[in-house]
Amino acid sequence: MKKAKQTNSATSATASLNGLSKDDIKQAIVRHLHCSMGTDENKANDHAWWKAACAAVQEQVLERLRSTQKAHYMNDTRAVHYFSAEFLMGRLMSNNLHNLGLYEKTHQAMRELGVDLTDVMEQEPDMALGNGGLGRLAACFIDSLATLDLPAIGYGLHYEHGLFRQEIRSGAQIERPDSWRDYGNPWEICRPESIQEIPLYGYVETKYGDKGQINKEWHPGSIVKGVPWDIPVVGYGGKTVNVLRLWESQASDYFNWDVFNAGGYVDAQRENVQAETISKVLYPNDETEAGKELRLIQQYFFCACSLKDIIRRYKRAHGDDWSRFADQVVIQLNDTHPAIAIPELIRILVDRAGMDWGAAWEISSKTFAYTNHTLLPEALEKWPARMLEKILPRHLEIIYEINHRFMRKVEEKWPGDDAIKRKLSIIEESSEKMIRMGNLSVIGSFAVNGVAEIHSRLVKENLFPEFEKLWPGKLTNVTNGITPRRWLKACNPALSKLISERIGDKWPTELYKLQGLANFADDKEFQQQFMQIKHDNKVRLAAEVKTLTGVELDPNMIFDIQIKRLHEYKRQHLNLLHILALYRRLLEDPDYDMHPRAFLFGAKAAPGYKLAKDIIYAINKVADKINNDVRVNHKLKVVFLPNYRVSLAEKMIPAADISEQISTAGKEASGTGNMKLSLNGALTVGTLDGANIEIAEEVGEENIFIFGLTVEQVQKLHAGGYNPYDIYDNSREIKAILDWLETDYFTPGKPGELASVKQSLLDGGDPYLVLADFDAYSEAQQKADRAYRDKAGWARKAIINTARMGKFTSDRSIREYVERIWRLTPCHVE
Ligand code: Z2T
Incomplete structure (x- = not known):
């Protein structure tokens, strides 16, 4: 009796939303087992059951996706476009069932079919299209956006291989490719009707108009195709279903036509391979910038596809009238990975729509907002100007123009101060000229946020100090959350x-x-x-x-x-x-x-x-x-x-x-x-x-x-010249532990195998103050032990x-973004 009541209360929030009964679910699963999987109840293994169950759930999801898209279209809603190189979604089955309010019923339905839902769900591979915190944050955010009935779309890359699978062999990490789509992904839908063509390489031609105006035309050296895959994002309660749109690169038929006609069938295949490399694999570095050409192409590829997609949708409602663009579209840049979208939008407005610079800048600088996720210098993206010139020659020109105009503003504020100009410039004048994507993002956005109070304070004080004086209030905080x-x-x-x-x-x-x-x-x-x-x-x-x-x-x-x-x-x-x-x-x-x-x-x-x-x-x-x-x-x-x-x-x-x-x-x-x-x-x-x-x-x-040490104490310790040997020489315990690592106690017959850890903490200078915090840590652990x-x-x-x-809760984070940055209104579906 009590049990039945509990089950009711657990599903009451959503029960009214779907009249689907347990028997309906059973029937749908069996129907998919027969008609989609071509098997039956006796032959099916857990994997087949998983696919059939997904298909049954997806039917429900797609119905709601249609009503959501209709509601958004009819209301011509302002929407946020979350640009992120990573979405770490994990598995979707359990989440979708919970958000649809169908978990309990499906569990029972499957039990009656003689299978265990928990085992079946273990069949689903993780969608590991992200490295860690940044990508998982994007996944939590799109869950909250749908739950709060907010018009939103996630834009990213459809990597063939997500983050590597880690194996441990004799204690060491080895990397194996992740192949999350090998047996098909039942959640995604290909949308060939929304394919985009993306230019790369080539050169810029300067044309002089009859009234003396200068027009630039980019003649690309290569074109790749972007194929969108949509993954439905089900809000809790199952009303709003938004989409995550991920772009897959393919060779463009158009581009290969010439090569093919010239009899270069095999060469054309090589072009295919190159084009298809773009979305092959997720870069596995969190918080280090590799500076690789392919990575820059990935970033441009998904930004350019997404912007074209947004503009096509905008034009369907507003034609060539650009005046309302920034009212309808806000683009959130998840770190600087999609920052190339800023010059891309300006390029479209100036070169393609024929706008003057002022009008284009007015629109683009009201469209973008930027989230910073780190202060670590090795993670701050910088691209060699030469690399940009090769891949995106027109974008480099546009970046120079943005910087030129920005430098005039800096000169107005701090006349004659070249040190400040050097610091704030998008261009770093080192031996190799570099483009600082963080500076570009701050300059090209209307809002910039850090992800926790202390981090946002440090972004203001240490990372972009003068920017705060130029644009008071532009830098703010939105503390992260989780769903x-x-x-x-x-x-x-x-x-x-x-x-x-x-x-x-x-x-x-x-x-x-x-x-x-x-x-x-x-x-x-x-x-x-x-x-x-x-x-x-x-x-x-x-x-x-x-x-x-x-x-x-x-x-x-x-x-x-x-x-x-x-x-x-x-x-x-x-x-x-x-x-x-x-x-x-x-x-x-x-x-x-x-x-x-x-x-x-x-x-x-x-x-x-x-x-x-x-x-x-x-x-x-x-x-x-x-x-x-x-x-x-x-x-x-x-x-x-x-x-x-x-x-x-x-x-x-x-x-x-x-x-x-x-x-x-x-x-x-x-x-x-x-x-x-x-x-x-x-x-x-x-x-x-x-x-x-x-x-x-x-x-x-x-x-x-x-x-442990506070931020201020850390700064002081570094400033005063920290020497880890002072701690090593004065602590019997620390000395013994570090010396232990050099023996063969943990690696019999192979002394020195663990020496690099000790080395980094002594001769390496202990840059992260491990030894300085050790005693305080040990004491805190002892307190925890006593408390337990x-x-x-x-x-x-x-x-x-x-x-x-x-x-x-990420719902709170999203509400803060909505109120202070995105200015969206919920759109209730049905
Ligand atoms: C990442 O996961 C984070 C920051 C990055 O800076 C890159 C990656 Cl892949 C470029 C993390 C932060 O380290 C973590 O503190 C934070 O909670 C998370 O992003 C989400 O903001």
Whole structure:
């Protein structure tokens, strides 16, 4: 009786939206099994069931997509166009079912068909078209946009291979191609009617008009075809279905015609290969700029396709009247990767629509807004002017013109100050002339934002200081968020159900409602239920760990989790040094007082990032040793889970007790994993960096373990000449640990294999202050250890963490973008 009621309340928010019954779903799935998959109930394996189920869900999705597009067209709505080189979508089945309100019914329907929905969903490959935080943020944002009934379209690249699949061989990372579409992607729809032709290379001809005007004509040397694939984005409640439009490159028939006629059939095939290379593979570097020609072509290719698409749609409603363009279209640049869209729009307006510069600039500078995601100098994009000249000769001219006019403005504001001009110029006059895409983005946009309070302050103060004086108010903050539909409702069903029982089922769209849970933070029964769910999630993860690595974890251990890209600034090696400290303390004193703890890592290193790969290797070697050392392995375990990705995050996050967020202060722009873990009741051990600061404000200092240098202290330490040897020479423990790495203790017979980690922290100068923060970190960990032993106290802290995460829904982020930057109005569908 009670059970039936709970099921009802869990689906009541959406039940009225679809009259679809469980039997309808069964019929649809079986129909697709027969008619789309050409198999039957007896022969079908999980993969066939998965495809049939997707097809059945997609029918529902497409109906809503049609009504959404009709509503947007009829209302001629202003829309945001989210330009991003990355969309890290993960799997779509569970998400779409939850957002349509069909999850429970489909689960039952499949059970009656004799298959388990959870197993079937495991068949879906992740859509890993992104590196990490930036790409996942884009995915959360388009979920929120659809949920809030906002007209929006995501534009990106249809990579044939997403982020590489990571395998661990003898402790080392090896990269394998990701082939997410090998057996077809049931969610995407090809739209050949919207193909675009994109010019590249060639030269610019200057023409003089009869009234003395100068016209420029770009004669491209090559043309590629952009083929759009649409992925429907289902809002929670299933009303609005927006699209993510991803462009695939193909050889243009038009271009190859000449070669073909000249008898160059084989040469024409070579052209095909080149054109099709553009969308072949996602660059696997997060936060480093490779400066490769193909990468610039990727960026231009998807921006040019998307702009043509937007303009075609605008013209359908407004003809050649450009006056309302900036009222109808806003384009958000997700970092500088799509910044080339700025000169591309100006080129279209000036060269193609025949506008004068002033009118074109007026439109383009009211169309673009730019989000900055990092302060790390190695991630700030700069393109050699020579490369732009070769690939996009007209765009380089336009960039020079933008800069020329901007320099006049700077001269007006700071007459005669050449130092400021050098700093603000789009052109960096180094030995090789470089184009600074960050400066171009700030100059060409009407709004610029950072992604957490502290990050936005540093963007203003350190990255673009004089820009703030030129355009007060243009630089602002929008703190990142995460979608609670994927990162709580879908990934942690037991906790979601418990929450709904206590505070109702409105929290997925009104996350501040979670604060109602604080009323039960001291309620014994609730604490027990909350921690039982955590325990069950740990049991489930332990089973997964056993299958993936062979390591056995006791779910009574503290599950301490660090999951994120591998980067020196994120300091996985600080975590590792602390693990080594615990190991050493346990060897010196078998009764060393600590609650048993399992340290779990998930991280991919950029394939060319040597030290990052060395750190993965070191973690694995230390893990091997500790896990097999019977003197300590009842108290200490270390696990490196291979191939960290969205679907693995969904299994790890609900099982975490402790969340490691330990970047050097000032380096992590925001972080979003920090929000996901805290939302699922993990306590943060973290620095005063990125959104950790805002998480600490929300949960209160007694419910988080903050440690380490502040941004100001970091700056001072660097300015005063930091010498890591001072710490090494004065700390017995640190010295012993670092020296240990050089022995063959962890790599029997191969001393020195882990030496690069030590080297980077001593002769390498320890640029991320690992040693400087070590003692504070170790102390914070000890506090966490003591706190965990107080069962009720810990349960209270965990509950408060979940209860106070309301601020971090991506719905709040999107509302801020809408009110302060995009100025959109919702368009209700049906
Ligand atoms: C990325 O994931 C992030 C920043 C980048 O700067 C590039 C990539 Cl691939 C160019 C991350 C930040 O490191 C992280 O702090 C932030 O939360 C995330 O973007 C989303 O804003």
